[in-house]
Amino acid sequence: CDARLQGLDYLSLRKNVMGYRRIYSQLRELKEERLLSVVQDKESQNGLLETMPEYYRLLAAEFQGDMELLFELFCEVDESNNLLLEEREVEIMLRLMDTAATPEDLRRYIAEINLADGPLSFASLIDWWDQARTVPNSLVSEKGATLVASIKGRSYAATVAGMFGDTAVQKRWDQADAAGTLQALRQAYCRTLREVREYKAERDLRRAESECAQI
Numbered sequence: 001c002d003a004r005l006q007g008l009d010y011l012s013l014r015k016n017v018m019g020y021r022r023i024y025s026q027l028r029e030l031k032e033e034r035l036l037s038v039v040q041d042k043e044s045q046n047g048l049l050e051t052m053p054e055y056y057r058l059l060a061a062e063f064q065g066d067m068e069l070l071f072e073l074f075c076e077v078d079e080s081n082n083l084l085l086e087e088r089e090v091e092i093m094l095r096l097m098d099t100a101a102t103p104e105d106l107r108r109y110i111a112e113i114n115l116a117d118g119p120l121s122f123a124s125l126i127d128w129w130d131q132a133r134t135v136p137n138s139l140v141s142e143k144g145a146t147l148v149a150s151i152k153g154r155s156y157a158a159t160v161a162g163m164f165g166d167t168a169v170q171k172r173w174d175q176a177d178a179a180g181t182l183q184a185l186r187q188a189y190c191r192t193l194r195e196v197r198e199y200k201a202e203r204d205l206r207r208a209e210s211e212c213a214q215i
Helices: 002-006 010-046 048-060 067-077 087-097 103-113 122-134 139-162 168-179 182-213
Strands: none
Touching: 010 048, 010 182, 048 067, 048 168, 048 182, 067 087, 067 122, 067 139, 067 168, 087 103, 087 139, 103 122, 103 139, 122 139, 122 182, 168 182
16 A cells, blocks of 8 residues: 555645545444434433433543643533634633633633634634644643643642532533423534544644655
8 A cells, every 4th residue: 555655746645645535434424323322311211310421421531731721611611502603602611711811811811712603612712722832832832731730730620619519511411301402402512523523633634734845
């Protein structure tokens, strides 16, 4: 296989790479549907509210690094309860993340996140967070370990509190159930699962392609 690829010209190689990407995407989507079908079967037997922890576990299985603590924070400020943050909700989240943020800091965070395309999804949040921690001129990178430690400390406190009551994630399920919007929240979980998996796949493919380009 390596010898065959080495013999290809640029256009042929690019076509092969695009083909591999397409197959990879199709396999990822097939696996998503299979994973969701198992949980949907449980939903039909036990009801949606009882099954929401299963939808969460499906999503949480994809979490890496700081994703779990970011999701708890994301849900805490998601007043619309649709797993999409409007600018006002983003500002509240940023104030919780960085309690020492000045108005200028908030403007800079918002500019870096870039809400030009609409509300902030969870996948977009982790994309910004991952990049911001590695790009030297980002505000997150400048504030460094102190900011990360502050966020993790808040997450730890929320985890301890969750031992004696519901977490922000769990509270949103009950709120949606009371408001009659639990079906919409379930759909938001399914959408977020797909978006997070797509983000991770694209990130890993870009990393692999970058490494190959250096060989």
